[in-house]
Amino acid sequence: MSELLRVEGLNVVYRTRGGSLPAVRDVSLTLRRGEILGLVGESGSGKSTVLTALMRMLPRSTRVAAERVDFAGTDLFSLGDDSMRRLRGRRIGLIPQRPMTSLSPVTTVRKQLALLSGGVIDDACAHRLLGEVGLGGLSDRLGDYPFQFSGGQLQRMLMAIAVLAHEPDLVLADEPTTTLDVTVQAQILRLLLDLRNRLGNSVIFVSHDLAALSQVCDRVGVMYGGHLVEMAETRDLFTKPQHPYTRALLDALPARRARGERLRAIPGTVSGSHHLSGCPFAPRCDAATHLCAVDTPPPRRVGSSTVRCHHAGAAS
Ligand SMILES: Nc1ncnc2c1ncn2[C@@H]1O[C@H](COP(=O)(O)OP(=O)(O)OP(=O)(O)O)[C@@H](O)[C@H]1O
Numbered sequence: 029m030s031e032l033l034r035v036e037g038l039n040v041v042y043r044t045r046g047g048s049l050p051a052v053r054d055v056s057l058t059l060r061r062g063e064i065l066g067l068v069g070e071s072g073s074g075k076s077t078v079l080t081a082l083m084r085m086l087p088r089s090t091r092v093a094a095e096r097v098d099f100a101g102t103d104l105f106s107l108g109d110d111s112m113r114r115l116r117g118r119r120i121g122l123i124p125q126r127p128m129t130s131l132s133p134v135t136t137v138r139k140q141l142a143l144l145s146g147g148v149i150d151d152a153c154a155h156r157l158l159g160e161v162g163l164g165g166l167s168d169r170l171g172d173y174p175f176q177f178s179g180g181q182l183q184r185m186l187m188a189i190a191v192l193a194h195e196p197d198l199v200l201a202d203e204p205t206t207t208l209d210v211t212v213q214a215q216i217l218r219l220l221l222d223l224r225n226r227l228g229n230s231v232i233f234v235s236h237d238l239a240a241l242s243q244v245c246d247r248v249g250v251m252y253g254g255h256l257v258e259m260a261e262t263r264d265l266f267t268k269p270q271h272p273y274t275r276a277l278l279d280a281l282p283a284r285r286a287r288g289e290r291l292r293a294i295p296g297t298v299s300g301s302h303h304l305s306g307c308p309f310a311p312r313c314d315a316a317t318h319l320c321a322v323d324t325p326p327p328r329r330v331g332s333s334t335v336r337c338h339h340a341g342a343a344s
């Protein structure tokens with residue numbers, strides 16, 4: 029499979045009232061054509077910020093820098109605003125994290141489908157797209173407003189626009205299943221896979237749900253405190269996690285505990301980790317040493333994973 033996206037050294041700093049917040053720190057990743065790459069990590073670890081940076085939709089006051097962001101041979105960060113606008117939706121589609129807040133409450137679904145798709149969706153096309161995401165029964169409700177639909181229905185509508193209206197090369201899916209019940213979740217995952225198999229697009233799929241990631245992703249990246257702390261083939265990540273945070277995440281999965289056994293939470297909180305100068309996980313890590321507190325671990329290869337941990341791979 030050839031490479032579609034290469035990100036090297038991505039940094040994003042938000043300006044907030046409390047000062048600067050380095051939300052994404054030195055993140056590098058690649059994505060092959062037709063690949064589904066998962067991103068997981070605690071709330072606030074920077075997952076959505078990575079996607080928003082790739083769409084170039086961050087607030088104007090935000091500082092964004094990267095050594096390289098190459099999308100199909102185009103340097104995304106040096107594209108003019110007009111070219112980037114043309115690329116958005118057509119070649120890179122975003123399925124946003126919160127469907128209800130991504131759609132205007134005072135505009136009919138018909139109008140929004142048309143706007144969001146860059147004017148290519150007429151009623152006949154909308155009926156076809158809704159049918160493809162299992163919403164054929166709603167075709168006569170295009171004149172309704174977003175609040176008249178369920179979260180799952182809106183999520184599928186946004187998916188129809190992001191993936192089907194232009195069949196973009198890259199789909200950025202920000203927690204597309206989080207607000208949905210398990211049966212609808214399964215349908216959405218199936219749909220993502222079917223579309224990828226049919227259209228051959230690449231997907232970055234952000235989710236807190238490790239089970240969902242394990243079902244659909246080829247590789248999974250783990251974020252913590254703005255760093256991408258581990259990246260591996262899905263099977264390797266789940267069977268041979270190398271980073272202490274990845275291990276703790278997997279250990280916290282209820283399915284890994286015997287019935288009646290106490291559920292294991294990761295002690296401490298992620299709060300403040302973006303500002304630490306050494307390893308962001310150090311305050312919560314059993315294996316931390318003095319080096320971890322003072323020196324940021326660079327990414328390195330351990331087994332089949334790329335890991336940011338000074339001590340990963342040491343005999344344990
Ligand atoms: N527009 C913004 N202005 C200032 N800070 C922001 C902004 N958006 C996000 N942040 C902060 O940046 C950090 C990363 O946020 P981000 O939304 O990328 O996290 P996330 O991993 O997607 O979390 P979640 O799993 O909760 O969606 C957080 O500390 C968040 O509070």
Ligand code: SF4
Nearest residue numbers: 307310313320337338
């Ligand atoms: S670098 Fe140190 S603190 Fe960070 S995860 Fe590895 S052992 Fe733990």
Ligand SMILES: [Mg+2]
Nearest residue numbers: 075076077125
């Ligand atoms: Mg998010």
